[in-house]
Amino acid sequence: MIIKGDLDRMAEEIGHPGIGLKSMLDAMEVPSHARHLLLQLNTQRTKGFLCDVIIVVQNALFRAHKNILAASSLYLKSLVVHDNLINLDHEMVSPGVFRVILDYIYTGRLNEGDPTSPTEPNIGAVLAAASYLQLLDLVTLCKKKLKRNGKYHLRPNPGFLPYKIDPSGMGGRRFRISPPVIHSVVSTHRPIPLEDLPPLPLPPHGGEIHAPAHTQGPPPYPPTKASLSPQSGLRLAPTDRNCSSVYGLDLSKKSPQSQHPSGHPHLISSLHPEEEPEGELDQSTSPLLSPNDGSRKMEAAHHAGSLTPHPFPLPNHPLAPHLPHLHRSQGQEPYPCPPSPEPMEDSREQGRDGSSIYRWVKNEPSNPEDEDEEDEEDDSGGMGEQDKERHHQHMNHHKNSEEKLNMSERGYDRGTCDDAEDENGTGSEETGSSEGRPSPPVPGGRYHMPYEPESFGDNLYVCIPCDKGFPSSEQLNAHVETHNEEELNNGSELDNNSSKPTNAHGPTSFNSTSGLHSPFLDNKSAQNLHSIGLGEIIRPYRCSSCDKSYKDPATLRQHEKTHWLTRPYPCSICGKKFTQRGTMTRHMRSHLGLKPFACDACGMRFTRQYRLTEHMRIHSGEKPYECQVCGGKFAQQRNLISHMKMHSSGGAGGGLTPDGKLKMDFSEGIYPLSKYAAEHLGLKQEKTSDLFAASQHLLADAKVMESLYPLSKLAAEHLGLTHNKMDILNPSLPPTSQQLSAESRTIDRYSPS
DNA sequence: CTGGGGATGGGGCCC
DNA sequence: TGGGCCCCATCCCCA
Numbered sequence A: 001m002i003i004k005g006d007l008d009r010m011a012e013e014i015g016h017p018g019i020g021l022k023s024m025l026d027a028m029e030v031p032s033h034a035r036h037l038l039l040q041l042n043t044q045r046t047k048g049f050l051c052d053v054i055i056v057v058q059n060a061l062f063r064a065h066k067n068i069l070a071a072s073s074l075y076l077k078s079l080v081v082h083d084n085l086i087n088l089d090h091e092m093v094s095p096g097v098f099r100v101i102l103d104y105i106y107t108g109r110l111n112e113g114d115p116t117s118p119t120e121p122n123i124g125a126v127l128a129a130a131s132y133l134q135l136l137d138l139v140t141l142c143k144k145k146l147k148r149n150g151k152y153h154l155r156p157n158p159g160f161l162p163y164k165i166d167p168s169g170m171g172g173r174r175f176r177i178s179p180p181v182i183h184s185v186v187s188t189h190r191p192i193p194l195e196d197l198p199p200l201p202l203p204p205h206g207g208e209i210h211a212p213a214h215t216q217g218p219p220p221y222p223p224t225k226a227s228l229s230p231q232s233g234l235r236l237a238p239t240d241r242n243c244s245s246v247y248g249l250d251l252s253k254k255s256p257q258s259q260h261p262s263g264h265p266h267l268i269s270s271l272h273p274e275e276e277p278e279g280e281l282d283q284s285t286s287p288l289l290s291p292n293d294g295s296r297k298m299e300a301a302h303h304a305g306s307l308t309p310h311p312f313p314l315p316n317h318p319l320a321p322h323l324p325h326l327h328r329s330q331g332q333e334p335y336p337c338p339p340s341p342e343p344m345e346d347s348r349e350q351g352r353d354g355s356s357i358y359r360w361v362k363n364e365p366s367n368p369e370d371e372d373e374e375d376e377e378d379d380s381g382g383m384g385e386q387d388k389e390r391h392h393q394h395m396n397h398h399k400n401s402e403e404k405l406n407m408s409e410r411g412y413d414r415g416t417c418d419d420a421e422d423e424n425g426t427g428s429e430e431t432g433s434s435e436g437r438p439s440p441p442v443p444g445g446r447y448h449m450p451y452e453p454e455s456f457g458d459n460l461y462v463c464i465p466c467d468k469g470f471p472s473s474e475q476l477n478a479h480v481e482t483h484n485e486e487e488l489n490n491g492s493e494l495d496n497n498s499s500k501p502t503n504a505h506g507p508t509s510f511n512s513t514s515g516l517h518s519p520f521l522d523n524k525s526a527q528n529l530h531s532i533g534l535g536e537i538i539r540p541y542r543c544s545s546c547d548k549s550y551k552d553p554a555t556l557r558q559h560e561k562t563h564w565l566t567r568p569y570p571c572s573i574c575g576k577k578f579t580q581r582g583t584m585t586r587h588m589r590s591h592l593g594l595k596p597f598a599c600d601a602c603g604m605r606f607t608r609q610y611r612l613t614e615h616m617r618i619h620s621g622e623k624p625y626e627c628q629v630c631g632g633k634f635a636q637q638r639n640l641i642s643h644m645k646m647h648s649s650g651g652a653g654g655g656l657t658p659d660g661k662l663k664m665d666f667s668e669g670i671y672p673l674s675k676y677a678a679e680h681l682g683l684k685q686e687k688t689s690d691l692f693a694a695s696q697h698l699l700a701d702a703k704v705m706e707s708l709y710p711l712s713k714l715a716a717e718h719l720g721l722t723h724n725k726m727d728i729l730n731p732s733l734p735p736t737s738q739q740l741s742a743e744s745r746t747i748d749r750y751s752p753s
Numbered sequence B: 001c002t003g004g005g006g007a008t009g010g011g012g013c014c015c
Numbered sequence C: 001t002g003g004g005c006c007c008c009a010t011c012c013c014c015a
Helices: A004-013 A021-028 A033-047 A066-072 A074-080 A095-107 A123-132 A136-148 A241-247 A265-269 A278-285 A291-302 A343-353 A368-379 A385-413 A429-434 A473-496 A507-511 A513-517 A523-531 A553-563 A581-592 A609-620 A637-648 A672-684 A690-708 A710-719 A723-729 A737-750
Strands: A053-057 A060-064 A085-088 A182-184 A461-463 A468-470
Touching: A033 A095, A053 A095, A060 A066, A060 A095, A066 A074, A066 A095, A095 A123, A095 A136, A123 A136
Parallel strands: A053 A085
Antiparallel strands: A053 A060, A085 A182, A461 A468
16 A cells, blocks of 8 residues: 555655645556456456366356455455355356356446346345345345336246345345355365255256256356356366366366476466365255255365375375274274285285285274264155165164174174184184274184284384284385295195185185185175175175175165166266266366376376376386286386286186296186286285285195196295296296396395395 | 277266 | 275377
8 A cells, every 4th residue: 555655755756855745646546457457367367377266056166366356345255255166056156157156246337147047146136146145236236226127026037045135235134145155175264053054956957967057958148248258167067067267277187397386386276186076066056965964074174285286295205104904992902913804905005015915003993883874864854755775774784783793892802713624713703804903813823812003113013923013014025925935834734724825816715704704805805705605794884775795784775875766966067967976076177177196206197096196106106016927026016906917818728828928817717717816916906915915826826837837836845936937947938138127126136135 | 081099078877 | 074995987108
């Protein structure tokens, strides 16, 4: 702000001391400056240039400048201060009305469009919205227009204003002056009280919610000249997604470098997954959601993460140090024991460091019961009759299953075991596991002795069989090597020993209960358990429509939605429907170009952290996925899968690839074990430790090689080589350079550091 | 031109 | 509700 003293000083500086204030202003003011400035800003808006805020109104997106909005309305100012993506309640402001309002903000002119058009926003609607948005000048302007037209009353506008306009303006009690329901990405506002929420809208298009208007019915705002102008908001639709780039949304496959963090720091900050608007978009239109949902979401948004535009949300950062997952306080788990019936579930995380078979002591499962309670409460809220019935049945099932579980647990707690074959008293492990209870089957068939994790100090990587702790997975692996050597030396003992992880992955392994007690069972193994009847205990919640079963009722409910004819979560932009809200919001992220996860090395951005984790392997050169057939290594599991298909599509099994490698035909059943080896070992090395995988396919391959190449079997048994290494020994299968180098790499990897 | 590998995007699903 | 994983599809590059 320029004060008189400043002007006097400026006048002095330009050599005109003593000049009066008025004459000074006269001398320096350019009359058209404001108009030109506004014109420039409006031009920039239409091009999306320097726009730093996105306003979502129903299924339309508008880009604008925070400064302009903030200068126009105190209310908008309060929003844009904190948020880069704000979502207006479309009941209060329709897209067409907001277009008119935005035009007014940037031009100072009110374009009411065609007043005879039933769909063109009328002055009454603009007046109401302007009041709602606290655009006081526009309110005054609208009133003047209405008075001039002799229509100073609210023209009915179906579906827009449920409230009556008070001619007295803002102050009238009948006018809606409660805090406007504006959902922002990172709202710092207090949750809107339930009584302040507007009534839930009727489905706008014959029960079809979220669907884009132009695909589900007549467009609410036909392409008038105004709506086709660049000033109009961008209406995202499958066919015009590409247009979004004009408005600055990055929907391209690769985030251009120019848009890398430095480009749009504020926008980037809004890209944090916890701050994304999808849920809010959904909330404002979905009749499936109760006002409570909206309120909860507001609260959730209220507590959302910081605005720090750090490209890596640290808690999820793949490169962040392995922080222990304290799902449960350690004090609650006096006997943290090896993972049990579904250790591989946990090992998804553990396997990252290659120590999945040796449980990371602090990675305790959460208590599903607690979560379930909340879930039940949530879901029983707006339930239809059919759902209630389903819910009721389910609850009964749940109750019964819980009783089963409790009985099993009590059995375990007493130290009794019904499983006669379980010499170690580990028979209840499957029940214990689903509750995260101790389940002691360990390699070597010994109980895992109770211990306090703290007793290991920094040695968080614990070898279950011997209870030794190690500070790193590498050292643990090196230690585990000694165990494996022992086991290999013991030879066939493994076959009948509960410590044997090997056969747990082979189809024949399930003939033995030993497999059941293996702590190395993965998901599919658990499914197999189910197929032989014992999975009922592990996964008591069974789908009534199919044979799938789950450990907890929430997951079952989630699964059951896949059987529904109508998917409950439609995308508000393209109308595509999803069975899970999370999938829908993730999908929405692709519409909005939200890529919160950025690569530190190259700046590439991703919609999911897992993608970034995958991507980072490109930079690190890590290729944890190794083909058990040819030794080829891959940075991504899916590429290994694709690669394995190449092996399997080569015709008769056991043939040779063009470069002389052994070719297996997984599809013909010639080598069924290899399929398991591929699926459970080679393809899931991230879940299983490299070492474990090596020992697994070593044994598995020995079996097939026994049939194919008897000599190789002996080689495998006595030399400890995998089959792709065995064919090196086989004179008929000359080694390739790749195999040799793979061999040396393998040796390097497993040699103690 | 074709096949294979590298890499990415999106959806389904389970936890 | 988000994370993680699996699967499929696709594009690009290269031999």
